[in-house]
Amino acid sequence: MEAFSVVDSTNTFASGWIERGAPHGAVVVADFQRSGRGRHGRSWSSLPGFNLTFSVVLRPKLPPDQIGILTIAACTGTAAAIDRFVDPLHTTIKWPNDLFLNDQKICGMLLEASWNTPGQNPAVVLGIGVNVNQVEFPPKLNGQATSLFLETGRTIPRADLFAAILGGLEAAFNRMEIDEKSMRRDYARKLMNVGEDVRLRFVASEGDVVGIVRGVDAAGGLVLETGEGRRVFHSGEVMRTSGTERARSEERGARSEE
């Protein structure tokens, strides 16, 4: 384990460590990241002294097309650990790997794979940021982000939560090998927006898709019931929408086929 008061990004440090031979399970933790990174090229800012920001190196024995199972293991393992600290509340999962409490984000994950370490298993960095005891968030995040403290009214000892999450992750990665099916079921049970109309926004490209969430497939892809039938997506950001929007987009689809 490498522990820092300040680092650029624990994911960036872990990627460099992988090149120097970091083993499966190596952990990098920091109290503050100067340039914490989020999904879709966004930044992740987290105040020092309040939260958890760390990365775990994984060297899974998985082919590239099955790497999605890591997301499922990471979410179920982390969520199970956090749930023990927030009772009677419980976390939910926003596809693919955000954890929510009371409908607001409390944890984000950034999985970055590198498949080119010569002579070694492919390596993945799993970066996790948890809003633990933070009391205030920037106004632009109002209603979107919260912390375990704000939702439970309890100050949570970060070291205890960190140990619990690492234990939860270890259990989940073992479970991935022996009982993948029940792990998928746990993920599906916690998945938000199932049966609801959503808009899937593609951050890296033009256009988006509307449909009803039906669950995830074996590779962790989001299954949406769209105007063109069931489709599976492996990227994008889920946004709540209304059935009216889906009806309009189906109508547009029908018109363009006339």
Ligand code: BTN
């Ligand atoms: C997201 O929700 O966009 C993902 C956020 C991931 C943040 C964590 S904090 C620890 C690790 N190091 C980083 O630079 N990012 C991840």
